[in-house]
Amino acid sequence: MTGTTATTPVTVRVPAKVNVQLAVGAARPDGFHDLANVFLAVGLHDEVTATPADTLRITAEGHDVDQIPLDRTNLAARAAELLAARHGIEPNVHLHITKDIPVAGGMAGGSADAAGALLACDTLWSTRSSRSELLAICAELGSDVPFSLVGGAALGRGRGELLTPLPVGGTFHWVFAVADGGLSTPAVYGEFDRLTAGTDVPEPEAAPELLAALESGDATALAGALVNDLQPAALSLRPSLSATLAAGTAAGALAALVSGSGPTTAFLVKDAESAQQVAAALLASGTCRQVRVADSPAVGAVVV
Numbered sequence: 001m002t003g004t005t006a007t008t009p010v011t012v013r014v015p016a017k018v019n020v021q022l023a024v025g026a027a028r029p030d031g032f033h034d035l036a037n038v039f040l041a042v043g044l045h046d047e048v049t050a051t052p053a054d055t056l057r058i059t060a061e062g063h064d065v066d067q068i069p070l071d072r073t074n075l076a077a078r079a080a081e082l083l084a085a086r087h088g089i090e091p092n093v094h095l096h097i098t099k100d101i102p103v104a105g106g107m108a109g110g111s112a113d114a115a116g117a118l119l120a121c122d123t124l125w126s127t128r129s130s131r132s133e134l135l136a137i138c139a140e141l142g143s144d145v146p147f148s149l150v151g152g153a154a155l156g157r158g159r160g161e162l163l164t165p166l167p168v169g170g171t172f173h174w175v176f177a178v179a180d181g182g183l184s185t186p187a188v189y190g191e192f193d194r195l196t197a198g199t200d201v202p203e204p205e206a207a208p209e210l211l212a213a214l215e216s217g218d219a220t221a222l223a224g225a226l227v228n229d230l231q232p233a234a235l236s237l238r239p240s241l242s243a244t245l246a247a248g249t250a251a252g253a254l255a256a257l258v259s260g261s262g263p264t265t266a267f268l269v270k271d272a273e274s275a276q277q278v279a280a281a282l283l284a285s286g287t288c289r290q291v292r293v294a295d296s297p298a299v300g301a302v303v304v
């Protein structure tokens, strides 16, 4: 079935994520790791604009866009190709990405662009995919891509792609410290394997106290339950992140952790005022390149 291509551009806005719990199991035969991955969407956004074109083309603007590929290896391009192939049409679209999510920072920026491109193309081409068709394409694109589409909060099982929405009872305030350069996700998982070799890695499970803290909107309880099993691996590859974590904690954050596979570090704070104080202290500490303040939860990918 082919749809009718709209002539006006379609823009989709997609949030970043932080993992409030990232429980990692042993490596599977396919090389992936089973997870209990509690995703929380945060109010930092990329935008993807899809415009009809003669061929598939990607452009980008924003911080560090020189580090993202603008060819067909970009996940956003792959999203357009997968959708087009399913509908027997050519993926002729110009995708323009406006980046505000730190690049290669452990905040699912690449996944956000893929989810955004998928929704933008589905709208532009009138291919009218169902939610479950979109989620299936997202899962094919990457483990974090389905969550970028749905936003809010969710527990990701499997490699992170099998989502169960989670209730969130309030607004959580965050500061994010952006480090110099990125960290490769496969490299961080590889370091996790190296650090856990010869040990009995438990089955990953979501912590009931963490889910209860999310549901009640209790930041202090959430702070006590935050956990990232990839943090030792990220710190092993990037020891300087310890100083960033310490600086945010000393400045009054309720809790500090590496975001996903890093190197962005995340600081849960009690309110918007505290966020400004912790952000200023982190910047003054000289232990990070940039700081960002954001609230959660945020809605998933939406056409704007």
Ligand code: C5P
Binding pocket: 031, 032, 033, 034, 035, 141, 142, 143, 144, 158, 159, 160, 185, 186, 187, 189
């Ligand atoms: O799914 P995605 O393409 O984002 O995964 C990138 C890499 O991260 C994988 O190739 C794998 O090395 C690692 N990964 C993993 N287990 C997961 C998710 C990702 O080992 N659950």
